[in-house]
Amino acid sequence: MSDLTLNTKPARRLTRKSVANNLFSWALVLPAILFLAVFTFYPLVNLIQLSLYRGNITNPYKTFRGIENYIDILVKRPQFMTTLKNTALYVVMYVPICLSLSLIFSVWLQKARKMNNFAQTCFFAPHLVATISSAFMWSWIFSPESSGIANGLIRLFGFNTHNWLGSSATAMVCVMIMNTWASIGHHALIFLSALKSIPGEVYEAAELDSSSSIKTFFKITLPMLSPQIFLMLITMTTNSFKIFESVRQMTGGGPGISTKTVCMFIYDNAFETNNTLGLAGAASIVLTIILMLITLLDFKGLEKKVHYQ
Amino acid sequence: MKKLVALMMALLMVASMASFAVADEPTKVIFWHSRGSGANYEVTKEAVDTFNATIGVEKNIVVEEVYIGGYGTLQTKTQMAKQSGEQPTVAVTSGVRNAILMDDGLTVDLAPYIAASNWDTSRFFDGIFYTAGNEDGAVYSLPYIRSTPLFFYNKTLADSKGLTEAPRTIAEMEAFCSKLHTVDAATGEVLTYGFEMTNDICYLQGSMLYQLGSSLGGGGEASCLTDGAMKKVLSDWTRWMDEGWCRVPTAEALGTSERLSQGMLGAFVGSCSSLGNLVPACKDNNIELGVAYFPVYDAAAPACSIGGGCIVLLKDNTDAVKQAGWEFMMYLLSDERIAAEAIATGYLPSTKTVVDNADMQAYWAENPGFKLAYDQLAWGTTEESPFWVDLTEYKTNVQNIVGELVTERKITVDEAIQRMLEDNAHIL
Amino acid sequence: MQQLQLKRRFVNYLPNLFSDLLKIACVLVFIFPFYWMIITSFKTYGEAIQVPPTLWPKNFTLEAYHNIFSMSISFWQYAQNSIIVTAGVIILQCLIMIPAAYAFAKRQFVGKGIAWAVVISALMIPGTCTYVPIYMVMAKAGLIPSLWPQIIPHGCNVFGIFMLRQAFKQVPDELLESARLDSATEAQIVLRIMLPMAKAALITICLFSFIGTWNSYFWPLVMTNNDKYRPLTMYIERVQDADVGNKWNQVMAANVLLVGPVLLIYLFASQKIIRAFTYNGVK
Structure with missing residues (x-):
């Protein structure tokens, strides 16, 4: 049965019992829906309102601008499109690398041995650290002077020190490294739990057929994991599109605005500069639409490839 | 029994009446500020505690x-x-942003309070008093923690190279710093950079713009972009970096103060509030700290920026609370308080009369560097007027482009100015 | 005889040797930033910013921790807030998530598809964008001077509903049928049958929730205006002493104090999770 679509049976005759059953079911999901309505959907509506004006927090609806804010950020001024490009670059770098590494790690640590448990715990530990703390640590590691660990390492190999966070080519890569470090354990854990649910007989059968471990991985493990991989792909993509805290703390937008992401654009326009709340609203709506498109595309495009038991 | 009950009721009545007399709730003043850690926080707390213990007790x-942040x-x-209905009474704002709050209608004109308390505002330097909002007799903000930029250098290193006189003009500074720049002859690695200027567009580079008779921008006009001033400043700065002795500013772990005290940096320009920690840090590392005026293009026409913050009184409070807030503001800006804060942190005392304060004089005798920052107030300009509602957006855009220019040098100065x-075409 | 046994065990282990060494190398790389954080917190300020940096403190000192606890800003107030907020969020999320996941997994009802679409679409709305509108809502409700703005908006954990629903679906329908035949109430079914079988998933979700809430910084930054309600993540900037130029040893010490409880809880919970996973795997 597909994890993501529902199996709804056709409605039967309206008996008193079925009405009571329906009401009870709705009572179970109502709190969740209410919370979402107030804290996720209402803000979206509010943002649409805000995006049609130019104002600040005291006076959000100062001057009416219609869709001018949208035209501003999409066409007239390059800043938003640059942040969009930066974010897209980040996503394209981060998702494949993190996903494949997590898969490899989870298969590697599959067997229930002490060493694997220990390694698993260690790999997950970075996830526990608050993003601000990680950002402090890693900006120290990537410090441009010889005092930085990264520079110290490459000098051992004879290269010159490099300004990691100050050069637009490498700044985003550094942020990606930090985020991979922080979240590999988390994703590997999810894959691990899925791996444990693959029946042992499948592997035994493969061994009987004397299939090599690599072949087993591609022909058996991957397809059996495909629901989880699919799910992780979607969540990773949408989450990395929303990246904010780590970039802000590590590079503050990087040299110029080469590492500024869309959420940073939204936050800065809402909180740092005056009179730009409408721009933040417009950017938020554009971001939401993009995320919806990505999720829909993922569903349509990849669901066919997903193999269900 | 009845007597006992009657006695108890009588006692209760007396007690309640007494409590009514005593329970005169003190007026609560909430003060929002930006000084969160270290000496800045300690001195703010001290101000509040002292006020509460003296004037606070007197006036309840x-x-x-x-x-806040x-x-x-802030x-x-x-x-x-304002939206949540719990406005503070007194708040700190930066020089620019206080006019934004005024424009939003959030702050109170203090002129009637000043008149009623017979408070002398001529004590303040004109340059920092007459900012946006304080024109035509209205007073929407009062200067609180102000600073001017200074030129700091490693005097020990300078003396060892025979550079005994601190530079005054920019030309002198170029000669001074290029000599200060130390490179390891064998590896070519830089041991000590000659100079560094961080990307603080309205404060540091802004000072240079003022010296050229221009300004970063005000009232919707950005004259520096068209009259060549910005071009000259950026060209000079990029030339210094090209010549090698000026370090490229980057966002990173160690700041300019730390690097100077560690011997990695020979000189830099920065806020006088850095003095508060530079002096002990240099002492710890056996470096003598040299302090000089911010270098100027023309010694006969000096100018520099005045940065820092003001305090404002917020409208959305009852009259009693506002009056109490005003008492606190007067206390914060008394000469004794200003002197105490300046001594503890390095922020400038903003009044002319503080020179008569004994503590201040003693401190200046011991630390002549602090007095230099104070002297610069005489030719300082604030960036805030005339008021421009989009100034913050403009500044951020310009600062981003300058950052791109200096960090990567992928674009030329002319291209930067064009961008x-x-x-900013939509707001200019 | 013993020697032969040992030898055999060693030979059996040999193929794993290379892989294990590689694992240890990876672990070292992963753990290094932690190590760095911890030793920096035990250095003096001067040594912390020294160039080149030392791999082991020359002068092992508790100076940073002492400074933190003797500052006039109350560490314990911040810590207490973190604890209350995190506990509150976990409890609230469980109350909302468990019934919803059960309904989506095991019950049929009219409009189920729509309800599910609503829940999924919430995943697509970025959190950063919602700061301002939610602040206004909380402000109008007069809740800003309190811990509630940090708890209530996170009440619905969509990812949690997802995972829990998946776990609930694994429970065989026959168990539910027989329980209903025994006239068990729905509440009893959930508590006695569903939850125990989904224990691993539930613990994992709560753990992730704990980590996320404990470590959140920007949300409380926007929602709090007073020390009384600020959590531990906001404590770090108070020890920074940024005017002095970032007291690194104090910053790292504050970070250690921030990570400490999470690490402990994780070590405790991960054993349970691993055991639960291993149990599930035996089929």
Whole structure:
């Protein structure tokens, strides 16, 4: 049965019992829906309102601008499109690398041995650290002077020190490294739990057929994991599109605005500069639409490839 | 039994009447500020505690200080607080942003309070008093923690190279710093950079713009972009970096103060508030700290920026609370308080009369560097007037482009200026 | 005889040797930033910013921790807030998530598809964008001077509903049928049958929730205006002493104090999770 679509049976005759059953079911999901309505959907509506004006927090609806804010950020001024490009670059770098590494790690640590448990715990530990703390640590590691660990390492190999966070080519890569470090354990854990649910007989059968471990991985493990991989792909993509805290703390937008992401654009326009709340609203709506498109595309495009038991 | 009950009731009545007499709730003043850690926080807390213990007891006021964040966060929170109905009484804002709050109608004109208390505002330097909002007899903000930029250098290193006189003009500074720059002859690695200037567009580079008779921008005009001043400043700065002795500013772990005290940097320009920690840090590392005026293009026409913050009184409070807030503001800006804060942190005393304060004189005798920052007030300009509602957006855009220019050098100065004009076309 | 046994065990282990060494190398790389954080917190300020940096403190000192606890800003107030907020969020999320996941997994009802679409679409709305509108809502409700703005908006954990629903679906329908035949109430079914079988998933979700809430910084930054309600993540900037130029040893010490409880809880919970996973795997 597909994890993501529902199996709804056709409605039967309206008996008193079925009405009571329906009401009870709705009572179970109502709190969740209410919370979402107030804290996720209402803000979206509010943002649409805000995006049609130019104002600040005291006076959000100062001057009416219609869709001018949208035209501003999409066409007239390059800043938003640059942040969009930066974010897209980040996503394209981060998702494949993190996903494949997590898969490899989870298969590697599959067997229930002490060493694997220990390694698993260690790999997950970075996830526990608050993003601000990680950002402090890693900006120290990537410090441009010889005092930085990264520079110290490459000098051992004879290269010159490099300004990691100050050069637009490498700044985003550094942020990606930090985020991979922080979240590999988390994703590997999810894959691990899925791996444990693959029946042992499948592997035994493969061994009987004397299939090599690599072949087993591609022909058996991957397809059996495909629901989880699919799910992780979607969540990773949408989450990395929303990246904010780590970039802000590590590079503050990087040299110029080469590492500024869309959420940073939204936050800065809402909180740092005056009179730009409408721009933040417009950017938020554009971001939401993009995320919806990505999720829909993922569903349509990849669901066919997903193999269900 | 009845007698006992009657006695108890009588006692109760007396007690309640007594409690009514005593329970005169003190007026609560909430003070939002930007000074969160270290000496800055300690001195703010001291101000509040001292006030509460002296004038507060007298006039039944209790002040509560709350750290909110940097100037940007503070401004936004103050604006948001209007929506949530829990505005503070007194708030700190940066020089620019206080006019934004005024424009939003959140702050109170202090002129009637000043008149009623017979408070002398001529004590303040004209340059920092007459900012946006304080024209035509109205007073919407008072200068609180102000600073001017200074030139700091490693005097020990300079003396060892025979550079005994501190530079005064920019030309002298170029010669001075290029000699200060130390390179390891064998590896070619830089041991000590000659100079560094961080990308603080309205404060440091802004000072240079003022010296050229221009300014970063005001009232919707960005004259520096068209009259060549910005071009000269950026060209000079990039030339210094090209010549090798000026370090490229980057966002990173160690700041300029730390690097100077560690011997990695020979000189830099920065806020006088850095003095507060530079002096002991250099002492710890056996470096003598040299302090000089911010270098100027023309010694006969000096100018520099005045940065820092003001305090404002917020409208959305009862009259009693506002009056109490005003008492606190007067206390904060008394000469004794200003001297105490200046001594503890390095922020400038903003009045002319503080020179008569004994503590201040003693401190200046011991630390002549602090007096230099104070002297610069005589030719300092604030960036805030005339008021321009989009100034913060403009500044951010310009600062981003300058950052791109200096960090990567992928664009030329002319291209940078062109982009500044384009990026800000909608607000200029 | 014993020697032969040992030898055999060693030979059996040999193929794993290379892989294990590689694992240890990876672990070292992963753990290094932690190590760095911890030793920096035990250095003096001067040594912390020294160039080149030392791999082991020359002068092992508790100076940073002492400074933190003797500052006039109350560490314990911040810590207490973190604890209350995190506990509150976990409890609230469980109350909302468990019934919803059960309904989506095991019950049929009219409009189920729509309800599910609503829940999924919430995943697509970025959190950063919702700061301002939610602040206004909380402000109008007069809740800003309290811990509630940090708890209530996170009440619905969509990812949690997802995972829990998946776990609930694994429970065989026959168990539910027989329980209903025994006239068990729905509440009893959930508590006695569903939850125990989904224990691993539930613990994992709560753990992730704990980590996320404990470590959140920007949300409380926007929602709090007073020390009384600020959590531990906001404590770090108070020890920074940024005017002095970032007291690194104090910053790292504050970070250690921030990570400490999470690490402990994780070590405790991960054993349970691993055991639960291993149990599930035996089929």
